Amino acid sequence: MxxxxxxxxxxxxxxxxxxxxxxxxxxxxxxxxxxxxxxxxxxxxxxxxxxxxxxxxxxxxxxxxxxxxxxxxxxxxxxxxxxxxxxxxxxxxxxxxxxxxxxxxxxxxxxxxxxxxxxxxxxxxxxxxxxxxxxxxxxxxxxxxxxxxxxxxxxxxxxxxxxxxxxxxxxxxxxxxxxxxxxxxxxxxxxxxxxxxxxxxxxxxxxxxxxxxxxxxxxxxxxxxxxxxxxxxxxxxxxxxxxxxxxxxxxxxxxxxxxxxxxxxxxxxxxxxASPLMEHPRSFLPCDPETLGLYPVVDSAEWIGLLLSAGVKTVQLRCKDKQGVHLQNEIRHAVALARQYEARLYINDFWEDAIAHQAYGVHLGQEDLNTADIDRIFSAGLRLGISTHCYYEVARAHAVQPSYIACGPIYPTTAKMMPFAPQGIEQLKRWRRTLRRYPLVAIGGINEERMSEVLNTGVNGIAMISAITQAENPERKTQQLLSMVGKH
Structure with a gap:
């Protein structure tokens, strides 16, 4: 059988x-x-x-x-x-x-x-x-x-x-x-x-x-x-x-x-x-424009400066190794660069600092949803992106009505330890058919060779980490990837 x-x-x-x-x-x-x-x-x-x-x-x-x-x-x-x-x-x-x-x-x-x-x-x-x-x-x-x-x-x-x-x-x-x-x-x-x-x-x-x-x-x-x-x-x-x-x-x-x-x-x-619904959830501000395009995720303002100068318009700062004044300086510098280049900067995890420094948006993982004050983020007028890996997490994100939903990992990835198996391109197509009113970001193991089939699913953004940060010439690689995204 x-x-x-x-x-x-x-x-x-x-x-x-x-x-x-x-x-x-x-x-x-x-x-x-x-x-x-x-x-x-x-x-x-x-x-x-x-x-x-x-x-x-x-x-x-x-x-x-x-x-x-x-x-x-x-x-x-x-x-x-x-x-x-x-x-x-x-x-x-x-x-x-x-x-x-x-x-x-x-x-x-x-x-x-x-x-x-x-x-x-x-x-x-x-x-x-x-x-x-x-x-x-x-x-x-x-x-x-x-x-x-x-x-x-x-x-x-x-x-x-x-x-x-x-x-x-x-x-x-x-x-x-x-x-x-x-x-x-x-x-x-x-x-x-x-x-x-x-x-x-x-x-x-x-x-x-x-x-x-x-x-x-x-x-x-x-x-x-x-x-x-x-x-x-x-x-x-x-x-x-x-x-x-x-x-x-x-x-x-x-x-x-x-x-x-x-x-x-x-x-x-x-x-x-976590509690019964009393009214329809309010929606976060939409991404402007809806297409996020190439969406690098990096760990420093220095990287953000390089990427923005190469033409990137959407970027995420994910600092996991900085605290206190060093973290504040990193976020402040990144926000300033984003304003200079008129780009959209999402701050990963540190939502209070993103509000304080008036970043464009915040990106939260599932574990962050347990502690973040979603109402404060909404009231501050920031956009919100949420990571998801399965139906349970997608339904949980849906209840928050974020600005975009990220789904992954699409392919095997070494960026971080993942308890979820790669979802594959067919499941990404299903997410695109299902989440038709959300901008959808694909993440996880995406490189230049896999870019075309990911873009063909109709996603609104492609998050990339090592394909850029580990490239021999990150600036040139970024421009090549931007060109591929632009053709779609």
């Missing part, structure tokens, strides 16, 4: 609006081979559930047995389990499985029909026994209320419920906010007990799609099977859900979710933030 494999352990929906049919379609859209273990067969449509036949534990065991010998999964999504005995059988299987497990704790159908057999208390007690095997639990608000034992009426309640559920042993929880009363945003809350964030996308109140909970959990599972991190998987799944709802038919009645291809529209990219 060349494709990654994902399983769905769930009930069958005869109308294919939810359940394992929707899971398999989602897996297919993400390029996976999907396998199914059917826990129940339901006779349902968008208005009612008329009959349910639960699989016996013996039949469930037979399905698991034949699949594990031929189609070992990279990740498993669990949905409707139906009976306490089936929960026991699944727990026995999970005890011997070491891959990713995502659980969407389905208690009822979208149309309101119950999907569990026997006393609810016994069913819940059984579910709690499998929580320690789960990497992610994805309840909606009514399900989170059942699992946590209290009502959810506020964002603070969502956070409290998530931590209560975590105490049962799950690795992490993402409470989906589709049922939350809000006119503007659909907001989900994720936490693993140590880290947490909110994901917000526009709410389409005039659309009523079935099976979105199934789709979200299976999309996360698909991304985990494709070796994305859990944080990235949550962002991509949120994009997929937003896209499918946005493209669905406008109707108050239950309608069909639109399964697209890989999500690549900025309209569906969530805002990722």
């Amino acid at each position: 060349n494709k990654p494999i994902a399983w769905t352990i769930a009930g069958s929906d005869s109308s294919s609006g939810a359940g394992l049919q929707t899971d398999l379609l989602t897996f297919h859209r993400f390029g996976l081979h999907g396998c199914s273990v059917m826990t129940a067969s339901t006779a349902q449509n968008s208005h009612r559930v008329s009959d349910i036949q639960y699989a016996s534990p013996e039949h469930l065991k037979a399905q698991l047995s034949v699949l594990k010998h031929e189609c070992r999964p990279n990740a498993i999504k669990i949905g409707m389990l139906g009976t306490p005995k089936n929960i026991d059988m699944i727990r026995e299987f999970l005890h011997a499985y070491s891959g990713y497990i995502v659980f969407d704790p389905v208690f009822s159908a979208s149309c309101g029909g119950g999907l569990i057999a026997g006393p609810a208390r016994a069913y819940l007690d059984g579910l709690f026994q499998i929580f320690p095997y789960l990497h992610l639990l994805t309840p909606n608000i009514p399900e989170a209320e059942c699992l946590s034992g209290f009502m959810i009426r506020s964002f603070e309640d969502m956070e409290a419920a998530a931590h209560k559920i975590l105490s049962r042993g799950a690795g992490s929880v993402c409470i989906k906010g589709g049922h939350f009363i809000s006119d503007k945003w659909s907001q989900d809350y994720w936490t693993n007990g140590k880290e947490s964030f909110w994901l917000a996308t526009p709410r389409y109140s005039d659309r009523n799609c079935r099976g979105t909970g199934c789709v979200f959990s299976s999309a996360v599972t698909a991304c985990l099977a494709l070796n994305y991190s859990l944080k990235d998987a949550l962002v991509i799944a949120k994009m997929y859900i937003s896209n499918g709802i946005r493209l669905s038919t406008i109707s108050r009645e239950p309608t069909w979710f639109v399964h697209g291809s890989w999500p690549e529209d900025q309209d569906d990219l969530p805002f990722l933030s």
